[in-house]
Amino acid sequence: MTSEKRRTPAGAAVLRGDITRAIRRALMQELAAVGYGRLSIEAVARRAGVSKTAIYRRWNSKLDLVLETVVAAAGNKLPALDTGSLRSDLALLFQVVAVALGHPLASQIIPDLLAEAARNPTIDQTLQQLLRTKQQEICGRLISRAVERGELPAGTDPDAAVDLIVGPLYWRLAITRAPLTPSYLDLLVESVAAGLTADLAASRPQEVPAPR
Structure with missing residues (x-):
């Protein structure tokens, strides 16, 4: 044969x-x-x-x-955000996002696509689905780990937490078009962490000073 x-x-x-x-x-x-x-x-x-x-x-x-190209670019894997603490996880996330969004192409393309989404339902639907998926993949796990470590209360609303994490970055990128400087990111870490942990601090019993 x-x-x-x-x-x-x-x-x-x-x-x-x-x-x-x-x-x-x-x-x-x-x-x-x-x-x-x-x-x-x-x-x-x-x-x-x-x-x-x-x-x-x-x-x-x-x-x-x-749409296919943008989705493929957004699908690039981020480093594992599991540093052992909420503040460190937030700091690493913001640093990675700042580098990605600081690229000249990204800083020009993303605001344009967001504006186009308001006029084009197909772009809007695709971007919304992409954003929800990425937010849950990244921020959802970050919140879950913080709850497991006891840094956040068990009843933390993941959607509200994601909004608190992502919202300032979106505002800075798409609305004010201001740079994500290291000092701003440091302040953002402390502000977001304080906001997320406020419910946990409020739920803990206050220590009553012993009478003297």
Whole structure:
């Protein structure tokens, strides 16, 4: 019996990973430069050095390209936030987020997409689902560990806690567009930790000074 080399079926699309990565990089650069509204497949193709066909073999539309690329970028794993204390976990989280959001591409793309989400229900739904998933994955575990360590009360509302953690970062990034400086992050750690632990401190019985 003669052995035959296995061949790729005729007509099957073989998508090269290097081209896909080049398109994604070009998309992020173009999106940062012109925003979603002025973004075009033609411009992304030119920047990536590929044909429009190469893009349309992978994504059906500009919207699909943007959403898939943003979701893939957001899916990058963060380091394990388990330092042994709530304040240290918050400090590490804020430092990682500050570095990520401080990247020139991120600082330009994220506010633009948030603004576009107000006009485009598909973008809004995708971003909302992505944000909820990432918040639960990161902040939800952070809160659960703090409860297990006794740093937060067992009845801590995870949604409210996530809002308290993420809210200041969103405000700083999308509204005031102010930098996330080290001094601001230090202050944020103390403020958020104090807010989260307020219920626990209030629930603990107050010591009555012994009569002298």
